[in-house]
Amino acid sequence: MANAYLWIKAFHLIAVIFWMAGLLYLPRLFVYHSVATPGGELEHRMEEAEAKLLRIIMNPAMIVAFLLGLILLGYNMPPPIWLLIKVALAFGLIGYHGFLAKTRKGFLAGGRPRSEKFFRRINEIPALVTIAIVILAIVKPGF
Numbered sequence: 001m002a003n004a005y006l007w008i009k010a011f012h013l014i015a016v017i018f019w020m021a022g023l024l025y026l027p028r029l030f031v032y033h034s035v036a037t038p039g040g041e042l043e044h045r046m047e048e049a050e051a052k053l054l055r056i057i058m059n060p061a062m063i064v065a066f067l068l069g070l071i072l073l074g075y076n077m078p079p080p081i082w083l084l085i086k087v088a089l090a091f092g093l094i095g096y097h098g099f100l101a102k103t104r105k106g107f108l109a110g111g112r113p114r115s116e117k118f119f120r121r122i123n124e125i126p127a128l129v130t131i132a133i134v135i136l137a138i139v140k141p142g143f
């Protein structure tokens with residue numbers, strides 16, 4: 001059983017790494033997209049890259065990370081406080097993922113949903129949340 005738990009945790013982390021890579025990279029694509037000429041070659045390439053990143057990497061990775069996380073949670077009932085906070089922060093990242101997916105649709109509709117500067121700054125959110133989640137998951141502070 002302990003063995004199964006470790007395998008699930010390993011694949012949870014693998015999925016988390018792919019998901020995080022996308023969460024950090026997609027706003028960078030939005031930066032380029034924001035300055036692209038509407039209807040031009042760069043815009044077309046950015047639309048394609050954003051769609052592929054979301055569909056092929058980010059959506060499947062989020063689903064796998066989330067489902068395996070739920071299974072791990074099932075082993076840890078009742079969850080300690082650090083784990084509850086970790087899971088709450090992970091749900092925050094799911095919300096952020098949803099925000100990015102919605103923003104992509106805004107670009108697709110031909111708009112410029114936010115400024116270039118906004119997309120440069122927004123990366124700080126998942127970066128800080130990730131630092132907090134990893135510290136909670138690894139240090140497991142006893143509160």
Ligand code: HEM
Pocket residue numbers: 009012013016020065066068069070071072073074076083087090091093129130133134137138
């Ligand atoms: C999507 C919802 C998520 C849920 C429900 C979830 C749940 C869990 C659970 C229950 C564990 C087992 C804890 C343990 O064995 O001590 C775990 C492990 C872990 N999770 Fe998640 N998680 C989620 C997302 C994330 C995210 C987004 C990250 C990183 C940014 C992350 C990083 C980790 C790490 C580093 C561990 C390993 C802890 C250890 O070494 O024991 N998880 N997760």
